[in-house]
Amino acid sequence: MTAGETIRIPPCSGHAVELDAGDELVVIDPMGQQVSDLTAFCREDLDEYLSSGRSIDYASRLWLSTGDVLYSNRSRPMFTILEDTCGRHDFTLTPCSKEMFEKLYGEAEGRPGCEGNLARALAPWGVSRDRVPVAFNIFMHVAVEADGRIAVLPPLSKPGDHVRLRAEMPLVVAMTACSAGQSNNFRYKPIDFRVERARDRSAG
Amino acid sequence: MTAGETIRIPPCSGHAVELDAGDELVVIDPMGQQVSDLTAFCREDLDEYLSSGRSIDYASRLWLSTGDVLYSNRSRPMFTILEDTCGRHDFTLTPCSKEMFEKLYGEAEGRPGCEGNLARALAPWGVSRDRVPVAFNIFMHVAVEADGRIAVLPPLSKPGDHVRLRAEMPLVVAMTACSAGQSNNFRYKPIDFRVERARDRSAG
Numbered sequence: 001m002t003a004g005e006t007i008r009i010p011p012c013s014g015h016a017v018e019l020d021a022g023d024e025l026v027v028i029d030p031m032g033q034q035v036s037d038l039t040a041f042c043r044e045d046l047d048e049y050l051s052s053g054r055s056i057d058y059a060s061r062l063w064l065s066t067g068d069v070l071y072s073n074r075s076r077p078m079f080t081i082l083e084d085t086c087g088r089h090d091f092t093l094t095p096c097s098k099e100m101f102e103k104l105y106g107e108a109e110g111r112p113g114c115e116g117n118l119a120r121a122l123a124p125w126g127v128s129r130d131r132v133p134v135a136f137n138i139f140m141h142v143a144v145e146a147d148g149r150i151a152v153l154p155p156l157s158k159p160g161d162h163v164r165l166r167a168e169m170p171l172v173v174a175m176t177a178c179s180a181g182q183s184n185n186f187r188y189k190p191i192d193f194r195v196e197r198a199r200d201r202s203a204g
Numbered sequence: 205m206t207a208g209e210t211i212r213i214p215p216c217s218g219h220a221v222e223l224d225a226g227d228e229l230v231v232i233d234p235m236g237q238q239v240s241d242l243t244a245f246c247r248e249d250l251d252e253y254l255s256s257g258r259s260i261d262y263a264s265r266l267w268l269s270t271g272d273v274l275y276s277n278r279s280r281p282m283f284t285i286l287e288d289t290c291g292r293h294d295f296t297l298t299p300c301s302k303e304m305f306e307k308l309y310g311e312a313e314g315r316p317g318c319e320g321n322l323a324r325a326l327a328p329w330g331v332s333r334d335r336v337p338v339a340f341n342i343f344m345h346v347a348v349e350a351d352g353r354i355a356v357l358p359p360l361s362k363p364g365d366h367v368r369l370r371a372e373m374p375l376v377v378a379m380t381a382c383s384a385g386q387s388n389n390f391r392y393k394p395i396d397f398r399v400e401r402a403r404d405r406s407a408g
Contacts, residue, residue, distance in 0.1 A: 053256070053298030053338035056354065058307060062296070063352035073334055075303030092266070092296060094257030099279030103262060130277055134257035134338065144348055148267035150260065 014117030019167035022198030035178035083164035096180035154185035218321030226402030239382035287368035294344035300384035358389035
């Protein structure tokens with residue numbers, strides 16, 4: 001990948017990339033109404049991972065957006081959300097999986113889902129499927145009723161909407177073009193991303 | 205512990221216990237308005253753990269109660285909620301921790317919090333602090349506003365309220381009497397629990 005090049009994540013797949021502190025990751029929904037499940041691990045110690053529960057607690061908000069910080073299980077900042085043109089994401093659900101497709105959709109094909117695709121992308125770093133936590137589900141629209149019932153609705157993202165995340169520590173980040181029909185309005189579209197390196201900015 | 209004996213978890217501490225499939229765990233709030241953070245691991249493979257994201261997804265509800273199943277990261281049932289006299293619990297936040305006390309309460313004492321107490325209780329099974337996930341926070345009352353803001357309110361539990369959980373696989377379960385003032389209305393009370401063994405029922 002060359003500096004600032006936009007990479008396409010094909011439908012129903014995943015991709016991992018290393019970031020250094022200060023690098024910026026731009027996750028783009030090129031066609032609208034697609035979801036990208038994102039998770040991250042600290043490259044200096046892979047036992048430190050992106051934590052939904054910490055991030056929600058510190059923001060005192062279920063849904064995070066511009067200015068919010070995504071924390072690790074060790075309560076250290078992993079990302080800051082610098083830009084968010086969509087405004088609605090989920091941080092409560094685990095990535096879709098083979099078992100989830102069977103239970104919720106009655107699918108028998110055994111598609112790996114975002115969980116399997118994240119694990120496959122993270123395999124070179126030694127991160128197994130069991131260690132894929134609740135993800136930051138970018139553009140995923142989960143409505144919560146007053147009685148706590150949840151509904152997975154089509155994303156609010158329009159073509160070209162993006163989220164810009166600044167890495168706050170050395171990270172390996174994995175993200176997907178989501179495989180769950182309900183999350184992406186049964187369209188199964190790609191996701192684009194771009195990395196803007198801190199070293200290129202300081203050299204420029 | 206003898207059969208059916210009620211054990212008291214002192215304020216701001218944790219306790220772990222092994223359950224076999226069919227055993228029932230009764231978690232009791234003896235004085236009212238106290239929270240117990242609970243997590244669990246499969247004894248046959250400790251990489252399988254209680255998953256908030258899977259459980260919420262399969263229930264399609266943020267707040268779980270009687271009849272709901274608590275799932276593992278591998279989408280297998282770990283517990284079924286057989287009884288729930290309170291009706292409101294949280295499954296979105298990580299256990300309180302030393303770092304959380306510093307960030308949200310400005311505390312400098314370094315109390316271990318539920319995270320540290322769960323890790324201490326789980327140490328004999330080789331489970332470290334990093335592996336304590338988002339917990340099932342029994343009796344914890346987290347209100348969600350329409351805009352996603354959350355508020356930690358005093359628990360709705362009255363003295364003697366309880367939750368009865370049936371183990372669906374061989375488990376090690378850890379639970380606490382919660383250390384976070386906001387969660388328990390700054391009263392820091394104990395939690396009681398009782399294990400009713402399947403083998404005692406079948407022998408009786």
